[in-house]
Amino acid sequence: MSDELVLYTNPMSRGRIARWMLEEVGRPYRTEILDFGPAMQDPAFRALNPMGKVPMIRHGDMVVTETPAICAYLADAFPEAGLAPAPGDRLRGPYYRWMFFAAGPLEAAVTNRALGVEVPGERRGMVGYGSYGAAMDALEAAVSAGDYVAGDRFTAADVYVGSHIGWGLAFGSIEKRPAFERYHARVSERPAAQRARAIDDALLPPRA
Structure with a gap:
């Protein structure tokens, strides 16, 4: 399975938070810029995110939407970046x-x-x-x-x-x-x- 990281975003959206998180992770990722309007309502995109909005990430065949979920997912997917306390840590x-x-x-x-x-x-x-x-x-x-x-x-x-x-x-x-x-x-x-x-x-x- 490919583990390619893809960020679907628009620079005038909460996608800026997801990009910051990806930069903290430090892994290579590809960016897909979507304009507001028809591009986000395209059936192919809505098949990935029925809400028709950004940000969204795709990590291999895993799709994650909702910005806090993206942050939490990336922190756990790449523990070597040290962006989340380990399970069992009091923090x-x-x-x-x-x-x-x-x-x-x-x-x-x-x-x-x-x-x-x-x-x-x-x-x-x-x-x-x-x-x-x-x-x-x-x-x-x-x-x-x-x-x-x-x-x-x-x-x-x-x-x-x-x-x-x-x-x-x-x-x-x-x-x-x-x-x-x-x-x-x-x-x-x-x-x-x-x-x-x-x-x-x-x-x-x-x-x-």
Whole structure:
């Protein structure tokens, strides 16, 4: 079985997170750029990803969608990169905790705020994030406990959490708290993050 790695992406999408993760892994990979619209609705692509969206990776005959799943999969598929605590390591808990906090409660809180959705106080128990402020406080606690969210070394969880914070700070969907700015500055200076940004920035359409 071929173990070719292929990234299906668009430089204006969450595919930038998947590319950063691939650059951290350090294995050769091929990129397929898909334009928004008909290309992502093509039957051949939708046969791989019925949602018709990017990012998606193909590793041999394994297809993985959903950005946090891509990060977690690559960390486990290439353990030599050291991007996930080993099974049984006590840091495996916070690693999963904060990656999926960002994928669930944090993203929901940020999205609802951007859409102007305000959860009534008496209904906050019905949503996973409770309130936007509660989600921001939990995120601040995660990035303030140490240099990284799962202890003293960088993991795939930092790729995902760091990307969320970077996007939110840039577009105003996450509060500009000093703890967020310090954490994002730390993780975004990594060589793999810089390589990934340069690759995707070069693929952006020219400004009019």
